[in-house]
Amino acid sequence: MRKDFSHLPGEHIITWLLHCWDNRASSLELEGREAKQLGSLSREGGIDKAIGKKAQALSLWRRLLSSVRERYPFSEDVVCQPGKWTTMERSIQYLRELATWEMVYYDPDNAQLPTDPDEVQCTRPMWRKFVRSAPSSYTNSLAVIDWKSEEAPTVDEVAG
Structure with a gap:
């Protein structure tokens, strides 16, 4: 174990x-x-x-x-990942790490919040960090993505 x-x-x-x-x-x-x-x-x-x-x-x-x-x-004080991702697999991993980082600072007694990193909503600050970590060839395309609904998609929905 x-x-x-x-x-x-x-x-x-x-x-x-x-x-x-x-x-x-x-x-x-x-x-x-x-x-x-x-x-x-x-x-x-x-x-x-x-x-x-x-x-x-x-x-x-x-x-x-x-x-x-x-x-x-x-x-x-907690670092997710230095540098830029270069593969789709690594980009999804980084987005999941950002969600995990968010979870560390959640209120543990709030039952409304997800316990699964893949179910964390992809917030605008999270998305900005993700876009900043992208290779320059993807940055412009990712930067224009905007959530149409009031509720942000989950990490799983973005990665799917």
Whole structure:
């Protein structure tokens, strides 16, 4: 289990969180003492300590999000991805990472908010970051996309 949720050396925190989501961290319910027994998943003491902090049963996903938020209370301190994406696969990955970054700073008690990064609404600030990360050959085409409805599409809808 540790291998599915361990932070790899050099991996960005948000990339690691998304990797944990993709490995079904949301389906693993743990009590505080069980979470502590996982040891160092993030390779950052502050995050690892916070993972086992709450005694009640919570999904590993929720524990990871709240632990990263506790360690990095300011969203500017967390980097999603440096540089530009060059493939469609990497662009979708980056959009999912932006959604995961948004989720770290969600109110964990708000049941109205999605728990799945693919169900996060693609907000205008998120879209701006995405467009800025695009190769110059795509920038103009992406920049003119505007949401026609009041409700922004989800990451899954944009990626689909």
